[in-house]
Amino acid sequence: MMRMPDYMKIGDGPITIFLLHGGYGSKDYWVHEISALVGRGYRVVAWDAPGYGLSPLPADYSIEMVAESATHLIAELGTEKNIIIGHSMGGIVGPKVAQLIPDRIHAVVISASIAALAQGGEDFARDFIEKRIPPLRQVRTLAEAAMPLLKSMFAPTSSGPAVDLVLDIAGKTPSETFIQAMLAIQRYEGVPVVQALEVPVLCVGGRHDPVAQPHLVEQTAALIPGAKVRIFENAGHYPFAEVADAFNAALFDFLDRNGLAP
Numbered sequence: 001m002m003r004m005p006d007y008m009k010i011g012d013g014p015i016t017i018f019l020l021h022g023g024y025g026s027k028d029y030w031v032h033e034i035s036a037l038v039g040r041g042y043r044v045v046a047w048d049a050p051g052y053g054l055s056p057l058p059a060d061y062s063i064e065m066v067a068e069s070a071t072h073l074i075a076e077l078g079t080e081k082n083i084i085i086g087h088s089m090g091g092i093v094g095p096k097v098a099q100l101i102p103d104r105i106h107a108v109v110i111s112a113s114i115a116a117l118a119q120g121g122e123d124f125a126r127d128f129i130e131k132r133i134p135p136l137r138q139v140r141t142l143a144e145a146a147m148p149l150l151k152s153m154f155a156p157t158s159s160g161p162a163v164d165l166v167l168d169i170a171g172k173t174p175s176e177t178f179i180q181a182m183l184a185i186q187r188y189e190g191v192p193v194v195q196a197l198e199v200p201v202l203c204v205g206g207r208h209d210p211v212a213q214p215h216l217v218e219q220t221a222a223l224i225p226g227a228k229v230r231i232f233e234n235a236g237h238y239p240f241a242e243v244a245d246a247f248n249a250a251l252f253d254f255l256d257r258n259g260l261a262p
Contacts, residue, residue, distance in 0.1 A: 022088025041262030
């Protein structure tokens with residue numbers, strides 16, 4: 001039986017937003033975003049995906065397994081209406097969750113993510129892995145290997161407490177978990193999954209993101225019937241931290257327009 005992942009639950013009400021973090025990180029880097037969501041009146045659940053934070057690392061890691069774990073979380077903690085905000089790897093997992101439990105999910109926000117590495121071409125997919133896994137084989141901690149890469153994923157002008165928090169939490173990601181997650185992303189083919197989405201979808205990205213590049217975010221949105229897309233000019237890979245006010249304005253407008261205001 002799959003163990004319930006670790007999570008934190010904040011706020012009350014009939015609409016719950018589930019926050020799914022990326023390949024770097026844990027539930028703890030959402031603190032500033034949680035404050036904004038709860039302040040708006042939403043109930044929020046932020047998890048540690050399998051292998052992250054306090055959640056144990058399973059023997060067989062895959063996007064499908066992570067999504068299955070998320071369905072258990074939503075079955076246990078979901079409310080009348082449930083929204084997924086998936087960032088980066090979480091943006092790959094989120095659509096799969098919606099496919100597995102379509103009756104429980106009422107909207108999906110895909111943040112700084114694409115359907116599959118193959119969208120960027122063979123060189124892009126190869127470069128994605130080569131920049132992330134081989135450096136970890138040569139050093140003791142992920143922070144040592146990844147900090148220059150992490151910093152390069154922000155816009156040149158990005159700074160402040162939310163950015164500092166993401167860098168701090170991301171640098172504490174367990175190395176073996178990160179390796180397994182990156183290999184899972186490499187194997188995963190999510191195009192058919194996003195094409196089948198039948199709930200309102202918002203795809204967001206940053207102009208300076210070297211991974212979920214704007215044209216790839218727009219390409220992903222074009223695969224999804226009725227999906228909306230928003231590219232933030234002064235953000236990189238973490239728009240929820242880099243341009244929080246603009247991110248939340250776009251998010252709340254999207255939710256309001258789809259009858260998901262608290």
